[in-house]
Amino acid sequence: MAVDESMVARVAGLARLQLAAAEVEPLTRELNNILGWIDQLQAVDTGTVEPMTAVIPLTREWRKDEVTDGDIQQDVLANAPQSAHGFFAVPKVIE
Secondary structure (H helix, E strand, O other): OOOOHHHHHHHHHHOOOOOOHHHHHHHHHHHHHHHHHHHHHHHOOOOOOOOOOOOOOOOOOOOOOOOOOOOOHHHHHOOOOOEEOOEEOOOOOOO
């Protein structure tokens, strides 16, 4: 699909861009170049390429999934403005 100057002017109007007459022709060339690159990319056969989630392979160290009690209740409650009976104390919001 080729872009012509009337299409560039129409799209610029829809995008509420004000283009000078001298800007339309270079922008038309640029957009046609971009569409040419897209055509080149679409011509590449990617049927045998496996989908990737990242450019480089990522490996992560996994920790053991062990259940613990945390043992940090006092440390957590030290950050609370108020605590009561080992829990965060908050004002009553229901009347």
